[in-house]
Amino acid sequence: MKYLDEYRDSTAARILLDSIRRRVSRPWKVMEVCGGQTHGLLRYGIEEELQGTVELIHGPGCPVCVTPLESIDFAQQLSMMHTVSGHDVVLTSFGDMLRVPGSRGSMLEAKARGAQVRTVYSPLDAVDLAKKNPKQKIVFFAVGFETTAPATALAVKQAANDGVDNFSLLVAHVRVQPAMEALLESPHNRVQAFLAAGHVCAVMGCASYESLVQKYQVPIVVTGFEPLDLLEGILMCVEQLEKGEARVEIAYARSVRSEGNLSAQRIVDEVYEVCDRPWRGFGVVAKGGLQLRGEWHKFDAQRRYMSCHTLPVIEPRECRSADVLAGRIKPLECEAFGRECTPDAPLGAPMVSSEGACAAYFRYRTPEAGR
Amino acid sequence: MMGDPHKNAVFSLNCPSTAHANNDRVLLAHGEGGRMMRKFIRDTIIQRLAGDRLAGERLLSMDDAARLPKIEGPIAMTTDSFVVSPLFFPGGDIGSLCVFGTVNDLAVSGARPLYLSLSLILEEGLSISVLDRVLSSIVVAAKQTDVQIVAGDTKVVPRGAADGLFINTTGIGQLIEPIMLGPSRLREGDELIVTGPIGRHGIAVLCAREELALEPSPTSDCGSLATAAAALHEKLGASLRAMRDATRGGVAAVLHEWADACRLTLAVDESDVPVSSDVRGACELLGLDPLHIANEGTMLIAVEQGACDEAIAVLRALPETRQAARIGSVVSKQASPVTITRMFGRQQPLDEPQGAPLPRIC
Numbered sequence: 238m239k240y241l242d243e244y245r246d247s248t249a250a251r252i253l254l255d256s257i258r259r260r261v262s263r264p265w266k267v268m269e270v271c272g273g274q275t276h277g278l279l280r281y282g283i284e285e286e287l288q289g290t291v292e293l294i295h296g297p298g299c300p301v302c303v304t305p306l307e308s309i310d311f312a313q314q315l316s317m318m319h320t321v322s323g324h325d326v327v328l329t330s331f332g333d334m335l336r337v338p339g340s341r342g343s344m345l346e347a348k349a350r351g352a353q354v355r356t357v358y359s360p361l362d363a364v365d366l367a368k369k370n371p372k373q374k375i376v377f378f379a380v381g382f383e384t385t386a387p388a389t390a391l392a393v394k395q396a397a398n399d400g401v402d403n404f405s406l407l408v409a410h411v412r413v414q415p416a417m418e419a420l421l422e423s424p425h426n427r428v429q430a431f432l433a434a435g436h437v438c439a440v441m442g443c444a445s446y447e448s449l450v451q452k453y454q455v456p457i458v459v460t461g462f463e464p465l466d467l468l469e470g471i472l473m474c475v476e477q478l479e480k481g482e483a484r485v486e487i488a489y490a491r492s493v494r495s496e497g498n499l500s501a502q503r504i505v506d507e508v509y510e511v512c513d514r515p516w517r518g519f520g521v522v523a524k525g526g527l528q529l530r531g532e533w534h535k536f537d538a539q540r541r542y543m544s545c546h547t548l549p550v551i552e553p554r555e556c557r558s559a560d561v562l563a564g565r566i567k568p569l570e571c572e573a574f575g576r577e578c579t580p581d582a583p584l585g586a587p588m589v590s591s592e593g594a595c596a597a598y599f600r601y602r603t604p605e606a607g608r
Numbered sequence: 609m610m611g612d613p614h615k616n617a618v619f620s621l622n623c624p625s626t627a628h629a630n631n632d633r634v635l636l637a638h639g640e641g642g643r644m645m646r647k648f649i650r651d652t653i654i655q656r657l658a659g660d661r662l663a664g665e666r667l668l669s670m671d672d673a674a675r676l677p678k679i680e681g682p683i684a685m686t687t688d689s690f691v692v693s694p695l696f697f698p699g700g701d702i703g704s705l706c707v708f709g710t711v712n713d714l715a716v717s718g719a720r721p722l723y724l725s726l727s728l729i730l731e732e733g734l735s736i737s738v739l740d741r742v743l744s745s746i747v748v749a750a751k752q753t754d755v756q757i758v759a760g761d762t763k764v765v766p767r768g769a770a771d772g773l774f775i776n777t778t779g780i781g782q783l784i785e786p787i788m789l790g791p792s793r794l795r796e797g798d799e800l801i802v803t804g805p806i807g808r809h810g811i812a813v814l815c816a817r818e819e820l821a822l823e824p825s826p827t828s829d830c831g832s833l834a835t836a837a838a839a840l841h842e843k844l845g846a847s848l849r850a851m852r853d854a855t856r857g858g859v860a861a862v863l864h865e866w867a868d869a870c871r872l873t874l875a876v877d878e879s880d881v882p883v884s885s886d887v888r889g890a891c892e893l894l895g896l897d898p899l900h901i902a903n904e905g906t907m908l909i910a911v912e913q914g915a916c917d918e919a920i921a922v923l924r925a926l927p928e929t930r931q932a933a934r935i936g937s938v939v940s941k942q943a944s945p946v947t948i949t950r951m952f953g954r955q956q957p958l959d960e961p962q963g964a965p966l967p968r969i970c
Contacts, residue, residue: 602956
């Protein structure tokens with residue numbers, strides 16, 4: 238673990254922190270796009286150390302959080318299908334998804350009522366599960382950014398190749414860059430620079446950010462997730478902001494090349510096409526999602542189980558996760574935070590997900606009196 | 609030749625392996641009373657467990673209850689059920705687990721473990737060789753911890769009603785003077801120690817269940833804490849405040865329970881917490897915190913201020929706790945019941961584990 242320790246060295250972190258403080262002539266507002274970065278910033282106390290110099294606006298980069306309730310409700314309905322129809326469906330997904338509240342409780346609660354749900358660690362495990370259980374219909378809930386899309390695309394190709402007809406995907410993949418653009422277009426935008434999500438750029442590259450930088454004159458620094466990565470990314474943003482510059486820079490050179498991972502991009506491109514997609518907190522984001530291409534439609538759970546109907550969506554009134562996701566408020570500004578809404582009894586996905594901003598605040602920030 | 613009973617026994621027709629040569633799975637009939645059940649329990653289960661002569665005699669009599677000799681002074685009693693999946697994992701199996709788990713609960717309560725009961729719930733169709741392997745580990749673990757299995761029960765449930773094999777053990781131990789005060793009596797300044805690298809059991813079981821091929825593959829810490837607990841008790845006396853084996857929920861769960869009990873704050877420093885590199889790697893990969901992961905042979909200890917060095921010396925002299933380390937102390941009550949220092953010396957809350965990210969680890 239020497240590799241990780243190098244990126245958590247507190248002496249080096251303090252030096253970077255001091256450089257940021259010295260360099261800042263006025264408070265700047267920087268958005269870390271990815272929820273994994275939000276957790277790193279909170280976990281290591283960086284967000285609090287930076288107060289008064291750089292305000293961090295927490296971005297929408299939590300795929301579970303931006304997945305619209307309609308999709309979560311549909312997934313739940315699928316997992317209950319075996320109770321009302323001949324379809325013996327088993328819904329598989331990553332662990333986070335199980336605790337996310339839908340309109341009528343979480344998947345875990347549905348499981349206690351008989352829903353067939355399995356946690357897997359990779360979409361290929363779901364394909365294996367389908368092979369081992371030919372009588373069951375295995376649906377993988379494909380949630381995530383461009384980072385997980387290559388793996389789900391590979392799973393579909395594998396299933397097609399091996400003739401695994403009882404496997405399908407419920408696709409809720411989202412694309413980061415269109416959401417960043419939607420934020421910049423908003424009349425309420427406060428973001429002055431972005432820490433772009435390092436793992437997304439490792440796949441997709443960062444050349445496509447040039448157009449955003451040119452159009453909106455906003456610095457974008459591709460940043461990792463460890464404390465030193467984050468501090469270095471913030472320092473690079475501050476340098477650009479102080480000089481009045483706007484460029485794409487990489488503070489995560491150990492993982493990211495400008496062109497990204499071409500073979501991963503090819504496989505995504507082969508299986509998926511870009512589509513408009515509703516994001517929680519954003520509404521429909523133009524080009525904000527991925528859907529299966531025509532030739533893969535037979536693996537599309539949405540098409541395969543058209544007979545599965547969901548009840549109307551119920552958004553909890555007290556939950557302001559939409560505002561949190563769009564960076565309009567901080568989790569602590571939500572009235573329900575820590576009162577009606579806790580990780581044990583969450584109202585919204587950001588309180589549950591390991592990338593959710595509310596969960597990060599609940600876990601790592603010292604509670605205020607009365608909360 | 610004829611006079612050698614051991615040699616005879618090897619070729620005896622009652623040898624458990626031959627008894628099931630043509631029928632190597634557990635049947636419902638094995639649990640339904642009558643001759644088949646009696647023979648199964650006697651030949652397969654008790655034969656295995658009867659290594660210890662005294663306990664063997666008690667079990668072989670197959671009475672409704674074990675009649676035990678008088679125990680001086682107060683006693684401790686505990687019970688635990690084991691449903692781990694998979695039954696075998698690197699570093700242990702459900703057999704060693706069901707002995708060490710209950711023995712450790714007695715040991716950390718300040719008792720000398722004496723007797724165990726053993727209840728087996730077998731799923732129809734379970735392979736007898738699996739049962740045999742589990743019983744062998746039970747015998748080894750019982751011998752190692754010097755406890756006698758004196759009572760037991762066997763039930764068979766239809767296929768699908770259990771997952772192979774569930775076990776319950778109940779333990780009785782003799783409380784050692786001075787009787788430990790427990791976490792409600794923690795005081796400001798008390799020091800906190802863990803007896804070894806944390807999170808090994810939960811990660812080992814998870815990797816075994818999900819067939820995650822990590823290199824090196826993590827091994828469970830499944831083992832006895834009885835010797836360590838007795839040695840601490842003897843050397844530290846009243847300056848030993850509390851002990852708790854950090855099973856489900858890991859060290860963080862124990863810290864929270866103790867903070868709740870004493871109404872003070874427990875503060876730990878992340879850099880002092882021992883974590884093996886394989887567990888750390890797996891946790892990084894899976895997004896887990898080792899402090900939230902179960903242990904089965906590692907405990908948290910609180911000692912009076914100033915007694916820490918002696919406690920660590922006692923522990924490091926034993927092979928199973930040679931990596932014991934001080935991880936923090938008890939401080940005055942703060943906004944968070946448990947805090948952790950990670951970077952910049954800032955005390956942050958340490959969250960209580962929520963729900964089970966890793967179900968059926970014990």
